[in-house]
Amino acid sequence: MNHLSLAAVVVQVDTLRYTPAGVPAVNLVLEHQSDVLEMGLKRQVSLILKAVAFGADAQTLSRLALNTALExxxxxxxxxxxxxxxxxxxAFKES
Known part of the structure; x- marks a missing residue:
């Protein structure tokens, strides 16, 4: 199974574009920071991840203010x- 759930902050939103089929698309960059347990020890993790959304989600995300926290x-x-x-x-929702 390939499924990811991630709480992150939007640090970059590109201009809304359209695929050759006319579907709205937007590229984003997300940043995540949290504490996790690994082998019983607390560890701080952080990552920056490229992301993309299509359709109505792309239209909504393209209008987001930077540093918006979402799940x-x-x-x-x-x-x-x-x-x-x-x-x-x-899918996404407010944190």
């Missing part, structure tokens, strides 16, 4: 250039 659900896939991963956002 995202979606899946990971390899980036088109095969360098890194991209988080495909399927």
């Amino acid at each position: 995202f659900d979606g899946f990971l896939t390899t980036a088109r250039n095969h360098k890194g991963v991209v988080f495909h956002i399927q």
Whole structure:
């Protein structure tokens, strides 16, 4: 199963674009910081993740103010250039 739930802050939102099929799309950059337990020890983790959303979600996210904290659900896939991963956002809500 490929499912990711992530609480993150939106640190970059690109201009809304449209796919060749006419579907709205927006690229974002998300930042996450939290404390997790690993082998019984508390560890601080942080990450910056490229993300993309399509359709009505893309239209809504394209209007977000930077540094907005949200909870995202979606899946990971390899980036088109095969360098890194991209988080495909399927749903989101306020944290």
